[in-house]
Amino acid sequence: MPANPAIDSEILLTQQAALVAHWLDGLTSSGRSSDRRTTIDDVRQQAEEFVALLVAGLQGGSTDIDAPNWEPMRSFLDHFSGERARNGFSAEQTASFVFSFKAAVFRLLRDHGKDASAIVAQIVAWTDLVDALGLHTVTAYQKSREDIIKRQQSDLLELSTPVIKLWEGVLALPMIGTLDSARTQIVMETLLSRIVETGSQIAILDITGVPTVDTLVAQHLLKTISAARLMGADCIISGIRPQIAQTIVQLGVQLNVVSKATLADAFAMALTRTGRRVVKVRAQARDEGMAPPAGA
Numbered sequence: 001m002p003a004n005p006a007i008d009s010e011i012l013l014t015q016q017a018a019l020v021a022h023w024l025d026g027l028t029s030s031g032r033s034s035d036r037r038t039t040i041d042d043v044r045q046q047a048e049e050f051v052a053l054l055v056a057g058l059q060g061g062s063t064d065i066d067a068p069n070w071e072p073m074r075s076f077l078d079h080f081s082g083e084r085a086r087n088g089f090s091a092e093q094t095a096s097f098v099f100s101f102k103a104a105v106f107r108l109l110r111d112h113g114k115d116a117s118a119i120v121a122q123i124v125a126w127t128d129l130v131d132a133l134g135l136h137t138v139t140a141y142q143k144s145r146e147d148i149i150k151r152q153q154s155d156l157l158e159l160s161t162p163v164i165k166l167w168e169g170v171l172a173l174p175m176i177g178t179l180d181s182a183r184t185q186i187v188m189e190t191l192l193s194r195i196v197e198t199g200s201q202i203a204i205l206d207i208t209g210v211p212t213v214d215t216l217v218a219q220h221l222l223k224t225i226s227a228a229r230l231m232g233a234d235c236i237i238s239g240i241r242p243q244i245a246q247t248i249v250q251l252g253v254q255l256n257v258v259s260k261a262t263l264a265d266a267f268a269m270a271l272t273r274t275g276r277r278v279v280k281v282r283a284q285a286r287d288e289g290m291a292p293p294a295g296a
Helices: 010-012 016-030 040-058 068-086 091-099 099-110 116-159 181-198 215-230 243-252 263-273 281-287
Strands: 166-167 170-176 201-211 234-238 259-261
Touching: 010 016, 010 040, 010 099, 016 040, 016 099, 040 068, 040 091, 068 091, 068 116, 091 099, 091 116, 099 116, 099 281, 166 263, 170 263, 181 215, 201 215, 201 263, 215 234, 215 243, 234 263, 259 263
Parallel strands: 170 201, 201 234, 234 259
Antiparallel strands: 166 170
8 A cells, every 4th residue: 555645656666667767758759858068867867866756755645745754855956956057057957857757757657547536636746846946946056056156156256356476575466356245255265365375565545446436335345455455465446447446535534554656656666665676687787897798
């Protein structure tokens, strides 16, 4: 006797191979198993595992897929949805794998059922169960996609805030785009880590690529500068355009930090502060009474 009288799981126990075969036939005829991102062997293995877990779930005594007896099935669907999301499948393509299972079940019910009213009752019961599993698949897929998008956004933020070692003791952080709280946190973490790694005394924050500077952006800059100072590094801001300078003045923001119009000017100041200077080769050779190099 089946564990749950609402669903006759006997059809799964006695016709499991036929059920998988009908399911694969449906997937093949619809083209769902011919995607280049997966193979027919993978689809067959997933179908067989799904059916086996379905049998185990039904034998657990409840058709509520949130019940403990359905935990292995939920784990399978979570992994399946995550893998599909990472491989670029859509939510529809992912969920259709589960929903297409109903056609195979209905085919077996039609072939082996004798009482019309019993067949209808089984169709309703199976529809409710498979729909619940399909909706769980959609939810798991959406969560996986959100996790992927968040990870990609984090990676893009890290790539958009590189800390470059210009010289011994001098770092540069070119900023491009809008500064918000999340990005400022990454900027601070990246900059402070590089300060510790290189032992730098000067950090140049180049905001040439920052489109606008308002009160919030200025506060983010101040936080970054304060954090760098706590690590023993002075900051120089470069790339302040006339429009941004006017905006800062109008907002009444006190940055309390040396600023330069260009990154080159900021770099020259950083070299001076670290006891270095840049000279032309011709001028240096003349001052030292030496012949300049050929072509100089």
